[in-house]
Amino acid sequence: MAYTCFTCGNKYSLSEKLFRCSCGSFLQVEPHGFFSKRQLSRRDLSIWRYREAFGLPERVEPVSIGEGRTPILRRKVEDTPLLFKLDFLQPSGSFKDRGASVLISLAKSLEVSKVVEDSSGNAGASISAYAVAAGIRCTVYVPAYTPEGKLIQMKLFGSEVVKVPGKRQDANRAVIEAAQEAYYASHLWNPFFTMGLQSAAFEIWEQFGGKLPPRVVVPIGGGGFLEGLYLGFVALKRAGYVREIPKLIGVQAEKCPPIHRAFQEGLPDYREMEVETTVAEGIAVQKPPRGKAVLQALRDSGGHTIGVHDEEIISAEKILFSLGLFVEPTSASALAGWRKLPREEREGALVMLTGNGLKETKKLSDLFLSA
Ligand SMILES: [Zn+2]
Incomplete structure (x- = not known):
């Protein structure tokens, strides 16, 4: 199992804590296994019933707070x-909880102690929820216009919230700088x-x-x-x-x-x-x-x-x-x-x-x- 670059085809091990290729392009997860119908009949209804489709190493344990099976x-x-x-x-x-559950499960298995994320709201709230459930510290960079309800959610989950003046893109620039020292749990970049x-x-x-x-x-x-x-x-x-x-x-x-x-x-x-x-x-x-x-x-x-x-x-x-x-x-x-x-x-x-x-x-x- 590996990351592959969408643009140049470079491969990286899943144990590397990266969010993009050295060429600047985004990554994909190499083709991997899939679940059988027979397996499904024995599993509960969370998204983890499909875990073979996520391409995670077997050692990864789910960080789950009840996501999935919406009406x-x-x-x-x-x-x-x-x-x-x-x-x-x-x-x-x-x-976003579908993605956050899988991504934070991977981060936990890599023994990450701190994640950073940028978000206009929902992704930040979701990553905050899964990070706190996993015992990982979290900082979210948000555009100044982010609705208060979403900020409250991030803060109550214990995340540090940094308001970045300007457009959504400015929050993205700020987090990429912060990503040099912490794991960038990016809903926009991470495959x-x-x-x-x-x-x-x-x-x-x-x-x-x-x-x-x-x-x-x-x-x-x-x-x-x-x-x-x-x-x-x-x-x-x-x-x-x-x-x-x-x-x-x-x-x-x-x-x-x-x-x-x-x-x-x-x-x-x-x-x-x-x-x-x-x-x-x-x-x-x-x-x-x-x-x-x-x-x-x-x-x-x-x-x-x-x-x-x-x-x-x-x-x-x-x-x-x-x-x-x-x-x-x-x-x-x-x-x-x-x-x-x-x-x-x-x-x-x-x-x-x-x-x-x-x-x-x-x-x-x-x-x-x-x-
Ligand atoms: Zn590349």
Whole structure:
């Protein structure tokens, strides 16, 4: 088992505490084993029932706080049937727990004593939760605009929180500097975070009774969730468990669309661009480091991207409230994107709801109650 560089093909041992290749590119986990259906029948419902698919060395023991197996709901929106996967119902309140559980388990096995992370909120809260559960110290670099609810969560889990003025990208620069002295448990760079996110694809397959929906709609900032879902679906196909994989539809905020623009323009990597602040701050990633892999996943699945305006996100959020679903605006962007699909593509699509609204009550109150 090894890391391989996506760009130059260099290999590294999994015992090396690195987050990227010396050439500057991001890493992948070398192809490895997979779980058998027979093994699944004997295991509990956490993401660790799929552990062979994560590519971790056998000595790694799970750091688990109850992540995985989120419900799928069948609903109708505007007379069209669709499904929601309630991935905001995870221990720390977002889908990131799937990746954090796997990545922090690896860090613990490497006897890491301190991790650093940069995040606009959910990933920082998630890494903080798993770090404290593993007995590892944690510092999170956040952009100054991060919602208070997410900061409180990180602080109560014992993390040191460093507010970095400026854009999301400035927090990224600060953490890469700090990463020279601590393990960078990066949800944006580290491929084991992505390996853990695959678990959502495996659950969907099991929850659909061994089948898959025609389309999966997912918000993309760094694009890790889309890449993880893609790798999971492809692994199921390679194992002969499914014939086709779903088309992946990636939704970005029009105020910060580096992957959406790249997809539209046929570019191999994200588009360098100036970005603005959006209500969907969780997907405001100006320079997604795994952009090439995300674009490849979008194209290979036969899917595409959609850009959504803040007003469209707010209007989708109102629909979710009317269904009793309390998610953050970043999650509502997925439904906003779904509403812009042609009718035949909307029907039966699975919309991923990624982050809990309970962390953003102040912002939701300002957006919906104070006008
Ligand atoms: Zn390289």
